Amino acid sequence: MDNKKKIGLIIVGILILLFAVVAIKWIKHRMEYAITDAVFVESDYISNIGFQRVSGKVIQLFAKEGDFVKEGQELAKIDDTDYKISLQQIEKQIESLEYQKEELEIKKDRISKELDINQINSSLTKEEINKRKEALSEQIKQVEAQINQTKKDYERYENLLNKGLIPKQKFEQIQTQLSVLQKQKSALEKNLEELNVSIKKAEEGINLAKVQKIQISELDKSILSLQKQIEALNKQKEDLENQINYTTLRAPFDGVIAKKFVSIGDIVKSGIPIYSVIKKDSFYINVLLEETKLKGIKKGSIAYIKLDAYPDKEFEGVVEEIGYASAATYALVPRDISAGEFTKVAQRIPVKIRITKGDFSLLRVGLGGEVEIKKDK
Missing domain, CATH: 2.40.30.170 (Efflux pump adaptor protein, beta barrel domain)
Incomplete structure (x- = not known):
């Protein structure tokens, strides 16, 4: 065999070997x-x-x-222009309602203080007047008892005077005493009438206090109503602020x-x-x-x-x-x-x-x- 054939066979062998190696690797890899x-x-x-x-x-x-x-x-x-305009309108409404609420609270505070004073004064005044009225009534009774006794003395002295058994001076003393007692009674009765007038005024003060209580109750209702309106508007305000925030789109994640x-x-x-x-x-x-x-x-x-x-x-x-x-x-x-x-x-x-x-x-x-x-x- 010549050299050329040997070389050819060697090359073929090498190629077959390389192919086999590649095939084995390919199969192994697979x-x-x-x-x-x-x-x-x-x-x-x-x-x-x-x-x-x-x-x-x-x-x-x-x-x-x-x-x-x-x-x-x-x-x-x-x-977001429209949303901001709506927000400004709501803020103005809230400001107006809060101002109204503040005015009502000031009014309520003033009436409450007046009510406290009226209740105290009227109650004390009526109580004091009733005590004084009781005392005057008792005095009038005493004076009336004295007048009744003096009238009896007056009639007895008048009979004795007519019979010439007492001096005229003695009769005039009884007459003067009776007149003083009657005037004293009139004065006490006048004082009693004045006390009755004072009681009526005290009762008017008590009635005024009742009216003021009703006014305070109505003010409380009005204040509560305004508060609810303010709270509702604040929720709308918060919602609008959220919407304004939503007008900017942001990345939810990296x-x-x-x-x-x-x-x-x-x-x-x-x-x-x-x-x-x-x-x-x-x-x-x-x-x-x-x-x-x-x-x-x-x-x-x-x-x-x-x-x-x-x-x-x-x-x-x-x-x-x-x-x-x-x-x-x-x-x-x-x-x-x-x-x-x-x-x-x-x-x-x-x-x-x-x-x-x-x-x-x-x-x-x-x-x-x-x-x-x-x-x-």
Whole structure:
């Protein structure tokens, strides 16, 4: 055999050996890893956010698609002029009602003080007058008793005088004594009448106190009514302040703007999506793995991902969930095998892989690629 044939055989042998080595490695790799290209980047925390409880004209948009945002960061603003005008009107109403309430409270305080004084004075006055009236009545009785006795003496002395048994001076003394007693009685009766007038005035004071109590009760009702109105308006005020706050749209969490739905000048209603925000670190790989490749795949299995958009970038992850039903189970149009026609196809089971390593800023929902999941023995 010449040298050329030997060299040719050697080359062929080497190629066969290399092919065998590659084939063995390929087969070994396929046995150690579950490989599929049914791979999609998804997120379990996508939020379409919009203005809540308010509507109006969009006057500012602070973020664009692809921007990374922080929780609480301002994203958009609608015109809040009408809400602020309504708030000012309510604040003026509250101020007016509080002024009315303050005036009624001052009036109530004044009447309450007058009432206390009237009650004390009227009660004491009537009590004192009644005591004095009792004393005068007793005095009048005593004077009347004296007058009655003196009248008897007067008649007896008058008879004796007519018979000439006593001097006229003695009779005149009795006459003078009777006149003094009668005048004393008249004076006491006049004082008694004056006391009766004073009692009526005291009773009028007591009645006035009763009227003042009614006035205070009515004032209390008016004050309570104003207080309830103020409380209701304060609730409206608080609600309007919240609505004004809602005219600024803020990021609900740290994330990236995936989609902007409106432009400046658009009129939007409550609940209409303004942005779609994907939460930071919420990306995962959704794998539809053939049932024939499930053996050895468990939660915690290591996975290596390459995305078609970035073929030179590699991501790592771990299996987080393995579905309990095939993807076909929830298909909108399930297979109909009731006619007896059946073609066996490998079913695909959803496998969720949480990304642990890689450039997260490159991830976009919907990107496709390839995944290799290391099988456990």
